[in-house]
Amino acid sequence: MLVLAVDTSTPAVTAGLVLLDDGGPHTITSRLTVDARLHAEVLTPHILDCLRETEHTAADLDAVVVGTGPGPFTGLRVGMATAAAFADALHIPVHGVDSLDAIAEGVQGHRNLLVVTDARRKEVYWARFDGTGRTSGPHVGAPSTVDTSGCDAVAGSPQHVDLFDLPVEPVESPSPRSLVLLAADALLRGDTPEPLVPQYLRRPDAVAMADRKR
Incomplete structure (x- = not known):
């Protein structure tokens, strides 16, 4: 099973292709850019670069996994909207996983x-x-x-x-493998995924004028 994994819950813009079978997930290739201002600009090019490098096309994808945060509103919605768009266009499932859980998995x-x-x-x-x-x-x-x-x-x-007065583990953001690992059981069983729900944990900074007047 070929899985596209993406996460934009942190300043890191992450995309990767992960091969999943009964032996677990194995990352084939990935792209990472750390810049909180470039989520929208580089995520889709990262995905296309991963496909070109491995000589795959989008039609080869079997599923998508995306980090659902928590994360800032603007960055997080880029990754989730892109993941949902790929899945919808290809008629494949998209599974959301907690981004903090994915860091812990790493x-x-x-x-x-x-x-x-x-x-x-x-x-x-x-x-x-x-x-x-x-x-x-x-x-x-x-x-x-x-x-x-x-x-x-x-x-x-x-x-x-x-x-924090604690030893530091050198894992800064979710990796493609960790994202897929969290959804692996559901993917291998062929479960119908739950609807994607972003974890903002608070209201967005940008508020429509009509909402400000209420």
Whole structure:
């Protein structure tokens, strides 16, 4: 099964092709650009580059997996809209997975882990994990409000991990393999995916004039 994986929940614009079978997911190729201002400009070119490099076409894709955040409104909707558009045009399923979960999946051994990403406004998105999965979150708030109890490492935003008195794991954003790994069981079973729901965790900065008057 050939899966397109994308994530734009962080400043990293990620796209990759992942081969999934009973042995698990294996990344064939990927593209990564770290720039919070370029989500819309580079995501689709990244996808097309991955297809060209591997001599595949979009018609070869069997499914799409996309990170649903939490993430800032503008960046997150680029990835989710692009994933949905590819899936709709090709009549293939699109599965959404939690982006913080995907970062945690990228940490070897999982550990008792804190994952933080940039929520802007001097805040972070965060969640806690143990060896079996997420134990708290996702939440959004000031770094001073983050509950680090039980954590022995932190991963995620390089601008924020040093705010916590924890060893840093060098995983900054979701990888294609980690994204697909979270959806692997559902993909292999052929489950009908749930509708994509973005995790903004708060209202967008941009508000229509009609809404401002209410």
